[in-house]
Amino acid sequence: MRENGASYGMYLYHCRNSVNQIFSRSLSHNCFAYQITFSYHKFPSLYSTYKHSFLPCHFHHIAHKLNPKPCMTNVCKYPSLLFCCSYSNASPSRSFRRRASKRLKAKTKPRLDEAQFDHAISQLPPRFGAEELSRILNLQENPIVCLEIFNWASQQPRFRHDVSTYHITIKKLGAAKLYQEMDNVVNQVLAVPYIGSESLYNTMIYFFVEAQKLIRSVNILNHMRSCRRLDCRPSVRTYNIIFAAFLRRGNNSYISHLYMEPISRLFRQMIDDGVEPDVFSLNSMIKGYVHSLHVNDALRIFHQMGVVYKCLPNSYTYDYLIHGLCAQGRTNNARELCDEMKRKGFVPSGKAYNSLVNALVLSGEVEGAVNFLWEMFENHRSADFITYQTVLDEMSRQGRTEDSMRLLKELQEKELVDGHTYRKLLYVLEDDFGNSSHRNTFR
DSSP states (O other): OHHHHHHHHHHHHHHTSOHHHHSSSOGGGOTTOOOOEEOOOOOOOTTOSOEEOOOSOEEEEOTTTSOOSOOSSSSSOSOOEEEEOOEEOSOOOHHHHHHHHHHHHHHHOOOOOHHHHHHHHHTSOTTOOHHHHHHHHHHOOOHHHHHHHHHHHHTSTTOOOOHHHHHHHHHHHHHTTOHHHHHHHHHHHHHOTTOOOHHHHHHHHHHHHHTTOHHHHHHHHHHHHTOSSGGGSOOHHHHHHHHHHHHHHOOSHHHHHHHHHHHHHHHHHHHHTTOOOOHHHHHHHHHHHHHTTOHHHHHHHHHHHHHTSOOOOOHHHHHHHHHHHHHTTOHHHHHHHHHHHHHTTOOOOHHHHHHHHHHHHHTTOHHHHHHHHHHHHHTTOOOOHHHHHHHHHHHHHTTOHHHHHHHHHHHHHTTSSOHHHHHHHHHHHHHHHOOSTTGGGGO
């Protein structure tokens, strides 16, 4: 009895300790160690929306299920404990998502196939050159094997890599998103002054842009500008890659405004270096100015296209400008550009049509908006839900509820809206304007 009482007393003392105290010592050296049973929930998957967070631990005494008397063996001497953990419904943090992404990339990273590597080496002649190595590198589907062959060839006497071997290796590593390995090869290219070409540097810039390393891309651009060889100088294609990279980063007007300063500097630098911009370069400037709400600067570039840069605008040029003018409520200018666009044989995009219809409705020109709505259907452009709702709401707000319902039914009869969109628009109209006087109109 004294032994049982002492054991139960030690058990109660141990349960009062915190979890950190329990696990602060090794169980093999703890004189108060017991047999502990952990009861875990199943851990969520790597990309689950739940984040495991250990709440204050709860130890549940299940002595009523077990024999409280001590066992005869030394292994099971004291009652068991139940460890419970819970999970919160909060979304995973950014650091957790980053760690999960790194673990997934490390798990899916291709491995070296030694048999394939030996087979590729055996196909090279005893005294091979850069042309034979380029042919072997181009046949490799595994980028790690390609890199190992490249490194092995670098250690061979009387062999020097040329532009083709560097280009193939960088392209395969970049396509496999092995950016760290690609960066090491790029550093080797930049260290050799007589190795390089415009296509090679453009490939480097493209994959660094894909890796979201814009500063590294601009550094390579500056390296190209400092090259003495004319075939290594940046071309309009080089600048277009960087322009597109900067424009992808601006997901709102404020960020676009921040990125327009380096884009403008790069554009002026391109002009000063004697590189003539093409329609893609000018459209990039117009798009950046429109997204940063500098529509007048975009119109300035537009009017200079044919006079200064000897480049005619295309349909994307007009689409960007129409969208920007409609965003500022300048519907008259937007309509003039739309008419000019159609006279030149271009058809506005769905985004331009939606912007124009919404801007006209918000300015009170419902009839003009409806005309453009039918015109976009004739040109096989689709309207979005916001456009439909804006037009119907404005018509109902002006007291033309029957006209709005007639338009909605006509859209359904011509199968321009599906059943789900029709019911959703009908419910919106009924909730907003379904008073007692117009209740039967929505039936």
